[in-house]
Amino acid sequence: MDIQNQTIASAFNEPVLTYAPGSEERRALQNALTSQSLRIEDIPLVIGGNKLHTSRQTEVLSPHRHRHVLARVSSASAFEAGAAVDAALAAGVDWAGRTLAERAAVFLKAADLLAGPWRQRLNAATMLGQSKTAQQAEIDSACELIDFLRFNVQFAHEIEATQPLSIDGVANGSDYRPLEGFVYAITPFNFTAIGGNLAIAPALMGNTVVWKPAGSAALSNYLFMQLLEEAGLPPGVINFLPGDPREITDTLLASPHLAGIHFTGSTAVFDQLWQETAQNLRRYRSYPRLVGETGGKDFVIAHPSADVEALAVGLVRGAYEYQGQKCSAASRAYVPASLWPEVKARMLALMAELPMGDVQDFGNFMGAVIDRRAYDRLAAAISGAHADEGVEVLSSGAPDDSVGYFVPPTLVEVRDPKHRLMTEELFGPLLAVFVYADVDWRHTLALVDGTSAYALTGAVFAADEAAIDEAHEVLRFAAGNFYVNDKPTGAVVGQQPFGGARRSGTNDKAGSALNLLRWVSARTVKRTAAPARDPRYPHMAPDHVA
Ligand SMILES: NC(=O)c1ccc[n+]([C@@H]2O[C@H](COP(=O)([O-])OP(=O)(O)OC[C@H]3O[C@@H](n4cnc5c(N)ncnc54)[C@H](O)[C@@H]3O)[C@@H](O)[C@H]2O)c1
Numbered sequence: 001m002d003i004q005n006q007t008i009a010s011a012f013n014e015p016v017l018t019y020a021p022g023s024e025e026r027r028a029l030q031n032a033l034t035s036q037s038l039r040i041e042d043i044p045l046v047i048g049g050n051k052l053h054t055s056r057q058t059e060v061l062s063p064h065r066h067r068h069v070l071a072r073v074s075s076a077s078a079f080e081a082g083a084a085v086d087a088a089l090a091a092g093v094d095w096a097g098r099t100l101a102e103r104a105a106v107f108l109k110a111a112d113l114l115a116g117p118w119r120q121r122l123n124a125a126t127m128l129g130q131s132k133t134a135q136q137a138e139i140d141s142a143c144e145l146i147d148f149l150r151f152n153v154q155f156a157h158e159i160e161a162t163q164p165l166s167i168d169g170v171a172n173g174s175d176y177r178p179l180e181g182f183v184y185a186i187t188p189f190n191f192t193a194i195g196g197n198l199a200i201a202p203a204l205m206g207n208t209v210v211w212k213p214a215g216s217a218a219l220s221n222y223l224f225m226q227l228l229e230e231a232g233l234p235p236g237v238i239n240f241l242p243g244d245p246r247e248i249t250d251t252l253l254a255s256p257h258l259a260g261i262h263f264t265g266s267t268a269v270f271d272q273l274w275q276e277t278a279q280n281l282r283r284y285r286s287y288p289r290l291v292g293e294t295g296g297k298d299f300v301i302a303h304p305s306a307d308v309e310a311l312a313v314g315l316v317r318g319a320y321e322y323q324g325q326k327c328s329a330a331s332r333a334y335v336p337a338s339l340w341p342e343v344k345a346r347m348l349a350l351m352a353e354l355p356m357g358d359v360q361d362f363g364n365f366m367g368a369v370i371d372r373r374a375y376d377r378l379a380a381a382i383s384g385a386h387a388d389e390g391v392e393v394l395s396s397g398a399p400d401d402s403v404g405y406f407v408p409p410t411l412v413e414v415r416d417p418k419h420r421l422m423t424e425e426l427f428g429p430l431l432a433v434f435v436y437a438d439v440d441w442r443h444t445l446a447l448v449d450g451t452s453a454y455a456l457t458g459a460v461f462a463a464d465e466a467a468i469d470e471a472h473e474v475l476r477f478a479a480g481n482f483y484v485n486d487k488p489t490g491a492v493v494g495q496q497p498f499g500g501a502r503r504s505g506t507n508d509k510a511g512s513a514l515n516l517l518r519w520v521s522a523r524t525v526k527r528t529a530a531p532a533r534d535p536r537y538p539h540m541a542p543d544h545v546a
């Protein structure tokens, strides 16, 4: 079997390991955690395959033990940012000339390395650096990232196989060229998989990339960069550039060779990137492709026919897993008055059973929020809720930053459905609930649609099929990922392509062909077997005389 046939084979989702007591994977992960926490990693820039250490450095701290330094990270200045652009452009000549099968072989090898020897190193780095539990790390830095590597390859082959019609004497073709220039990947802290995918997706399609990781995710992201090198990624195809976002961005956005931005993060930063590229437009050789997946204010609406247990579990998992730091996390819920007393009691009981603490203790359900800034923002929101007469705080527990940035899962009930807590993204473990009169179901659907500027994820819980159909219709534009009787988080590559519209981004669906299409610029080629040799058309011939 040649490479081409191997890569076209259907991708499959990487199975999620359980880490149950006594399992082999639990022991391997515990060993990886121990050895990673005994080291202070020295993270360089990687430009054109060269590792560069700068005098300016930042630290990666463990959020649940903020005195624990995990890594020292070199910080790029404008000078190194310029060097990264040069390296990307230089590498682009060879990389763009390789076949898709050749490029894909690197990423399929990377998938195998991550599914095998690198799995627990990446999981341990994600747990320690981003404060994820074993389960949350496994679905991110192992499974989702492996899935991106494998499914992107399958989708790229499907794109390449999509060709225009040819007819007798005329052979037509689409040549899926990479963009001219470099792609700038700017990545968030909360998913190691997203960090990796924003860099590899354009690279697979033949582009070269400058990757600026989030400072707090630099440890896991750098390990992934090393894994790609081991898989055979040629120097300069992806250049790893941690550092001050403003300084790096100003340099890269001023380059005439900026061909695209692949961003995931907050709406405010994406707005700024869009405005700056618009201001610089005349400098660029081509119109840069702007792909940005941004914030959310994700909803759950329950119909009076909903299953209370499923709803309570969906809300608790959807709102509090990974401390609510998923763009998809449930942060506003609409529950009918008839169900609310039971749902509230069930949620509070579940929340009391789900411990928060050091993620190295596998008994914990939640870790800490990412950093001091997030902690202060969330602690202020919780104390604001306590002081607000329009809000009833239902959960107990207070934020505590003595050892780590711990913010307890917080459940509040608001009287005003347009309260700030129902409209603004907080990005933490706070769920606001509005209780509606059962007769107002239809009106409440319209309220859900009209309350927030975002449209990322949302869920409806109902047993009544007619109610599900109504929600499906009224909320058609309220969420890019819509769930029925399930939590609004946990999209799986290849199963639920991910992204939202309105102020949640460009909705280019990470982990699908739609995203990969943004990184190619097709050339159409027509080849004629017998070219015309006479400029005259038949209608020009003289009429026959009868
Ligand atoms: N829609 C999605 O798929 C998705 C997925 C994950 C996260 N998010 C969103 O990301 C946000 C949380 O992640 P975050 O805190 O890392 O976001 P962020 O916007 O603070 O940072 C994202 C990236 O942008 C960089 N950055 C920050 N300021 C910048 C600037 N002025 N110019 C250029 N780059 C800049 C950061 O260093 C980081 O690399 C939330 O809003 C969340 O909803 C969205």
Ligand SMILES: N[C@@H](CCC=O)C(=O)O
Pocket: 190, 191, 325, 326, 327, 328, 488, 489, 490, 491, 492, 498
């Ligand atoms: N894809 C992830 C969310 C990514 C944003 O943080 C999910 O579906 O939960």
